[in-house]
Amino acid sequence: MHSDALVVVVAIGSAACAMLVGLAFASWLASRARPGEAEPVPPAVTLPPSVADGVTAKQLPVLAQELSAHAHSAAAQAARARAALAAARTALTAAETARARAEAQFDAVHAAHLAVLRTAPPQDPQTEERQRQVSRAALDAYRRGELSVEALRNVFGHADPSPEREQREREADRLALAESQARRAFQHAVAAARMAREELHIAEVAEAAVRQEAAEAAIDAQDAALAVRSRRRRR
Structure with a gap:
């Protein structure tokens, strides 16, 4: 009984080993039969057309000279454009500084003018009306020849018992003129700054346009020069 069981176990083990060996062999055969995976092919690089394409050997040196001259001219234009750009930036900085200075001056004069006007004592409406009536009557009398120029001047002079009134009025007039001048200067500075900003743009x-043109001209000139040297080596 025990011998029969042992025989069965041995038979099963042998069959299992044979199966494993067969599977391994089949896997090896399959790997040998399957072609290897192809490596990815890098995409082809398409070069841009050369400026020398279609140019004969006789015309190529002439073309190279023309392109070289154009490249030098474009480079000089680019240098001038850079200088003009730097000058425009400097001009804008100066214009903005002048605008800020003019604005500050206008604000200061305007504030001083308002301060002087606030110091004037308030006028009584009835007193102002009486002064207007007296002024009209004096002017009518002067027109009729009943009042001299000196008397008319005294009427319109508004004699003030306070000696500060005349000084205050002169200061107010001076500041009003200064404020008007400062306003015009500020407006001029604003316009100049706006113009400088437009010129900078x-x-x-x-x-930018000239720089791009100079770069393209340099590439074309170099391409033509390389083509000339390459054809000379082939001879």
């Missing part, structure tokens, strides 16, 4: 656009 124009200079920036022009410099």
Whole structure:
């Protein structure tokens, strides 16, 4: 009984080993039969057309000279454009500084003028009306020849018992004139700063365009020069 069981166990083990060996062999055969995976092929690089394409060997040196001259001219224009751009930036900085200074001066004069006007004592409406009536009557009398120029001047002089009134009025007149001048100077500075800002924008656009043109001209000139040297080596 025990011998029969042992035989069965041995048979089962042998069959299992044979199966494992068969599977391993089949896997090895499958790996040998399956072609290897192809490595990825890098995409082809498409070069841009050369400026020398289609140019004959006789015309190529002439083309190279023309492109070289154009590249030098474009480089000089780019240098001038950079200088103009730097000058425009400097001009804008100066204009903005002048605008800020003019604005500060106008604000100071305006504040001083308001301060002087606030110091004037308030006028009584009835007193002002009486003064207007007296002034009209004096003017009518002067027109009729009943009042001299000196008397008319005294009427319109508004004699003030306070000696500070005349000084206050002169100061107010002076500050009013200064405020008007400061306002015009500030408006002029604002316009100048706006113009400088517009000129800077124009200079920036022009410099970018000329710089791009100079770069392309340099590439074309170098391409033509390389083509000339390459054809000379082939001879």
